[in-house]
Amino acid sequence: xxxxxxxxxxxxxxxxxxxxxxxxxxxxxxxxxxxxxxxxxxxxxxxxxxxxxxxxxxxxxxxxxxxxxxxxxxxxxxxxxxxxxxxxxxxxxxxxxxxxxxxxxxxxxxxxxxxxxxxxxxxxxxxxxxxxxxxxxxxxxxxxxxxxxxxxxxxxxxxxxxxxxxxxxxxx
Numbered sequence: 001x002x003x004x005x006x007x008x009x010x011x012x013x014x015x016x017x018x019x020x021x022x023x024x025x026x027x028x029x030x031x032x033x034x035x036x037x038x039x040x041x042x043x044x045x046x047x048x049x050x051x052x053x054x055x056x057x058x059x060x061x062x063x064x065x066x067x068x069x070x071x072x073x074x075x076x077x078x079x080x081x082x083x084x085x086x087x088x089x090x091x092x093x094x095x096x097x098x099x100x101x102x103x104x105x106x107x108x109x110x111x112x113x114x115x116x117x118x119x120x121x122x123x124x125x126x127x128x129x130x131x132x133x134x135x136x137x138x139x140x141x142x143x144x145x146x147x148x149x150x151x152x153x154x155x156x157x158x159x160x161x162x163x164x165x166x167x168x169x170x171x172x
Contacts, residue, residue: 051116055137058098058114059163062135065089066165074126074133093122135163 012020066072069089071082077093085104092099097115116122122137 054114054116058100058135058137061100061112062091062163063165065091066133072133074124077124079124079133091124093124095121098122132164132166135165137162 065081065083068083069081070084073080079091079093081089081091083089088103090099090101090103092101096118097113100112100114102110102112116137122135124133124135126133
């Protein structure tokens with residue numbers, strides 16, 4: 001009795017390679033979508049953390065400046081504080097940021113910017129009896145949301161920063 005030699009398969013068929021390529025393309029397409037979503041969420045989180053960090057920095061710096069001020073003037077959206085040792089600090093409120101400019105007699109001005117992008121609006125108002133300032137940073141839309149790139153909404157707290165600063169009786 002003669003036996004037929006067994007043939008070894010040394011490659012893949014065309015159908016097998018097409019199936020593998022289609023499966024790989026599906027997996028790559030799904031992973032690309034997931035990576036894009038993860039990167040978008042990361043950007044949103046970074047933006048929210050930057051806004052909170054800048055609001056905290058502004059709060060801390062403004063409190064320190066007002067506590068040591070000898071004179072305070074508010075004209076429109078500009079607050080000018082005169083500090084000891086011939087220092088002057090000017091805060092300028094704009095829609096999406098606050099600029100802090102510190103001037104000393106023998107040095108160039110130091111600029112610091114507190115920025116929160118298109119999500120927030122900063123305001124400063126002066127109240128009488130007793131004289132005090134109210135500084136607030138709120139979302140632009142009243143519902144506390146702002147549009148995101150793909151139609152979703154980024155939830156922001158109703159007030160990112162709300163400071164009420166009393167100016168002492170000696171400060172004119």
